[in-house]
Amino acid sequence: MPYHEFECSKVIPERKQHAVIKGAGEDLTSCLPKGYLNTIPGTISERGCAYCGAKHVIGTPMKDVIHISHGPVGCTYDTWQTKRYISDNNNFQLKYTFATDVKEKHIVFGAEKVLKQNIIEAFKAFPEIKRMTIYQTCATALIGDDIEAVAQEVMDEMPEVDIFVCNSPGFAGPSQSGGHHKINIAWLNQKVGTLEPKITSDYVINYVGEYNIQGDQEVMLDYFHRMGIQVLSTFTGNSSYDDLRGMHRAHLNVLECARSAEYICDELRARYGIPRLDIDGFGFEALGNSLKKVGLFFGIEDRAQAIIDEETAKWKPQLDWYKERLRDKKVCLWPGGSKLWHWAHAIQAEMGVKVVSVYTKFGHQGDMEKGISRCGEGALAIDDPNELENQEAMRMLKPDVIFTGKRPGEVAKKMRVPYLNAHAYHNGPYKGFEGWVRFARDIYNAIYSPIYQLSGLDISKDEIAADKGFVTRRMLSDAGLSDEIKSSPILTEYTGKYDSVTDLRAKTYPEFERKTAASAAE
Amino acid sequence: MTCDVKVKDRVGTINPIFTCQPAGAQFASIGIKDCIGIVHGGQGCVMFVRLLISQHLKESFEIASSSVHEDGAVFGACGRVEEGIDVLLARYPNIRVIPIITTCSTEVIGDDVDGVVTKLEEGLLKEKYADRDIQLLAIHTPSFVGSMVTGYDVAVRDFVKKFAKKGEPNDKINLITGWVNPGDVKELKHLLAEMDIDATVLFEIESFDSPMMPDGSAVSHGNTTIEDLADTANAKATIALNRYEGGKAAQYLEKTFDIPTIIGPTPIGIRNTDSFLHNLKALTGKPIPPSLVRERGVALDALTDLTHMFLADKKVAIYGNPDLVIGLAEFCLDLEMKPVLLLLGDDNASYVDDPRIKALRDNVDYGMEIITNADFWDLENRIKNEGLKLDLILGHSKGRFISIDYDIPMVRVGFPTYDRAGLYRHPVVGYGGAIWLVEQMANALFTDMEHKKNKEWLLNVW
Amino acid sequence: MDDATKLEQLMDYIMKNCLWQFNSRAKDRRKQNVGVLTKTTQLLCDEPVDNPTPLDKCYWVDAVCLAEAYRERYPWLATMDKTAIKTLMQKLHERLDWLTIDGSLNEELTVQHY
Secondary structure (H helix, E strand, O other): OOEOOOHHHOOOHHHHHHEEEOOOOOOOOOOOOOOOOOOOOOOOEOOOOHHHHHHHHHHOOOOOOEEEEEOOHHHHHHHOOOOOEOOOOOOHHHHOOEEOOOOHHHHHHOOHHHHHHHHHHHHHHOOOOOEEEEEEOHHHHHHOOOHHHHHHHHHHHOOOOEEEEEOOOOOOOOOHHHHHHHHHHHHHHHOOOOOOOOOOOOOEEEEEEEOOEOOHHHHHHHHHHHOOOEEEEEEEOOOOHHHHHOHHHOOEEEEOOHHHHHHHHHHHHHHHOOOEEEOOOOOHHHHHHHHHHHHHHHOOHHHHHHHHHHHHHHHHHHHHHHHHHHOOOEEEEOOOOOHHHHHHHHHHHHHOOEEEEEEEOOOOHHHHHHHHHHOOOOOEEEEOOEHHHHHHHHHHHOOOEEEEOHHHHHHHHHOOOOEEEOOOOOOOOOOHHHHHHHHHHHHHHHHOOHHHHHHOOOOOOOOOOOOOOOOOHHHHHOOOOOHHHHOOOOOOOOOOOOOOOHHHHHOOOOOOOOOOHHHHOO | OOEEEEEOOOOOEEOEOOOOHHHHHHHHHOOEOOEOOEEEOOOHHHHHHHHHHHHHHOOOOOOEEOOOOHHHHHHOOHHHHHHHHHHHHHHOOOOOEEEEEEOHHHHHOOOOHHHHHHHHHHOHHHHOOOOOOOEEEEEOOOOOOOOHHHHHHHHHHHHHHHHOOOOOOOOOEEEEOOOOOHHHHHHHHHHHHHOOOOEEEEOOOHHHOOOOOOOOOOOOOOOEOHHHHHHHHHOOEEEEOOOOOOHHHHHHHHHHHOOOEEEOOOOEHHHHHHHHHHHHHHHHOOOOOHHHHHHHHHHHHHHHOOHHHHHOOOEEEEEEOHHHHHHHHHHHHHOOOEEEEEEEOOOOHHHHHOHHHHHHHHHOOOOEEEEEOOEHHHHHHHHHHOOOOOOEEEEOHHHHHHHHHOOOOEEEOOOOOOOOOOHHHOOOEHHHHHHHHHHHHHHHHHHHHHHOOOOHHHHHOO | OOHHHHHHHHHHHHHHHOOHHHOOOHHHHHHHHHHHHHHHHHHHOOOOOOOOOHHHHHHHHHHHHHHHHHHHHOHHHHHOOHHHHHHHHHHHHHHHHHHHHHOOOOOOOOOOOO
């Protein structure tokens, strides 16, 4: 096994099994780190908790819901306004968060009464909202509150409301991934099948494992709608609570982030016979193939092809403009989970960069299998990375840019490595054809920022180019390019708008004729 | 018309203004040099708090977790702390102090972290780290008690209690700043320098406004040393600027080492800064120098340009940490503004007895509401459903959508202020802070006049 | 070009571009591998493909894309007869089962529940 031992982790030998360097001839039977094991305390790991995995990652992107956490106020506050899961209903789920504010007396005497008061207060404050999710936290799990019983009591008293309960306290598992699992299964068991959806198309899908970060879901929905496909629900970005109760009626589950949402797809396949189709919304080729597959499933691949042709014609020259300028730039692809495999191959193939390292904060070995398969030889793969290992890796690999979270991005900044936000994006969305160009644009802007060049200059020792008043990105990026590329009439920089999503909300789509009168009357 | 103090009339929280105790203890811990705290609980209690502080400071810094998982929650997790401390010490050779910060989960399961400290002091530290001087302490910050404000207060006290040690008098004062920004510490140290007073500052977090260096070597961390903390016992006086953030530590020093102590006022605005200087003078016998008379004059000059023409009678809502909110309200009153709603975080029952609150109740001549244990719904509901009209909001970034959705200008102040650039760099205390605040408020109102076309032409001539 | 190189190329495409081989449990991986590769082989050999269930249809969808990509990228496929293609695809299937199931280091493959 090509394990990589970090100098800084020699004192914790078990860490050795959590990093590998993919060498020549290595494959998955010889090169795979351990994953999803209990965190070694004190390592300064980047992992979160199972509560945030359930509530913050999967629960709260649901847009028309009162999301209430049963516990002290901190869990709610700390996870509030730290992500960019927008929605088309004025971002209710981003703006409002609820905590039962459990205090010492509740810990001693129980907090069920205060929970019920909270539920009623919250519905009263927002009379237009009739749906609620309740998230258990460490404290209320340990005192053993029966949240389901309280929720049922309220539903009996207020028949117009519906409440979902997720028991995923922070300690339930090695990372946020434990919470992804718990909420998948809880939603399936409690809510799927409790509402019959209105079917309006011959082609009906659930779009699963998509959280509408900066509008990703809306971009993908645009494609599906252009194909005449009814998206019954999105699990869960920008989705309605009630839409997700009707998931059992889809013909196909289109799965994006398998890390966080494969469980519900696997169960829907086992229980309802709905196939699971894994797709990539990132990258021209992978996205094109994904749309084509969905089209093929329904026999409407021509509609998919039309979109691919149109979008590729429009955006490919812009993507290639960046590709010419990003060639061989070294990338540390250090996301939370799924992006390590969504991006690893696509950015190399389509943007010309080289992925020198992948890591996953909360992924399982299955994610590493995909990630390691998709990156090239020499890549360093790290499971459950920690602060010192990241710094050592950056010193060793000298990346030109890293894709990671906000706080680790600050660590990189100090080491003079530009970072892009892999979770929330810089200026996304990054899904879709246009989104992929936006991503390339952001990478370009990061790598060729004149500020990073300036920050490497030690004015006490180095020669100062006193004849220059400025440097542009182009002066840096085009220095080694051929004239042919520099003055190409085809390749252009990104031409889209700052906000590429809002306009989609006003779009209208062609009516596609349904196959039979009977199905049309459904 | 009077000033009413009320407790929030709902049991729950809709959009919290504050977070829980461990966050306060963590913020305190990063002010100490060679200190990495270990938070005993689930990983989210650290990961999100680091993110929160990092969003505010645009910096990173270390705090560890004991990573309590299911087995620990069931069978007890003291072993996780022991292992965590060993791992931290083995990998971070410069660490000198590790506070063990508890959370709701580990307080509920009843982990004896004080026992862990004793056990490790007698075992691990002697056996494996005998060549190093390592200090451990337990800080109890269950999340279901108090708030981040009390967590900070408790942590500062516990650090002082752990390290303060009677020795030779050091002729310094202890300055306990409370929960402030790097810019505040800079301003406070400037005032002390002008007064020619040597001080031990809890905490030296000016260093969080840190550079990017050509060799990529810069790091961000607080600079108060263990020796500084030890020496707090030998000061000739203590000033704690904030009653609720550091007050406990000041009281401890007063009681244990008989150190003359003044708690408050939060030196926000001219008057409170005057009081601060007066207190410094009283405690040290050092005169207030002409340079500060001039500096104060510069501030008054700036204020005068704005107060009666633009700020008078502007209705303001203020939320956040109690000392900050009270200090800002007092300053606004001096500026002829009308703070109409003060939202004080957490359920501290003693706010009502705060002399500053009493003074407001005795003297405010218009309708002012002070809500304790408040949440953002106390603000939004009044605007949305009860006809509250505001000209300005003062508070931290978590309230940003109220400002956005109801089109009310807002000046970001307090913690956290992640949705505006560089605010941690600027002071709100001292004369410099007074200038910064008044100009921020005025410019926010000006931008709003232009944005709403509300007498925007007024600024043609000014 | 020898068979080993051909096999490597076919495998490389799957590993870099496909996701269907990485379901989380061994039992599902086996079904996915059989489903997709059987149909891919049929398509490459111009044989009819029967899709009686939605699950079959889903395998077929991945198979169509895989077969197309193979034909486009690996012109040597066109020079092979059906028997040779079947033999090669059988080896590919065995190799994929080995990499993703039987030789896999992934300790979660045999977890009982999803």
